[in-house]
Amino acid sequence: MNSYLKEIGDLCHIDKNITFHLARHTFATTVTLANGVSMESVSKMLGHRNIRTTQHYAKIIDKKVGEDMKALSEVLARK
Numbered sequence: 001m002n003s004y005l006k007e008i009g010d011l012c013h014i015d016k017n018i019t020f021h022l023a024r025h026t027f028a029t030t031v032t033l034a035n036g037v038s039m040e041s042v043s044k045m046l047g048h049r050n051i052r053t054t055q056h057y058a059k060i061i062d063k064k065v066g067e068d069m070k071a072l073s074e075v076l077a078r079k
Contacts, residue, residue: 028057034064 001020009018016022024046032042043054 025057028054029060033057033061 002018005018005020005023009016028042028046032045033039039051039054039058042057043051046054048054
């Protein structure tokens with residue numbers, strides 16, 4: 001699986017080491033949680049036995065929201 005992902009990364013000129021784990025992580029954060037899919041559904045999709053495992057991904061989303069709000073605040077402060 002990782003060799004196929006590496007080949008796709010090479011074709012797309014992506015320098016980052018793409019792995020199956022990174023693909024699952026990206027799916028969980030960018031594709032599902034960031035688009036409003038429930039934590040329970042994401043947990044089931046990823047095959048997690050315990051929702052706490054999935055909640056790790058939600059912390060990353062919360063961090064991103066905080067960073068985005070800080071950037072917005074800075075832009076608005078300049079006006």
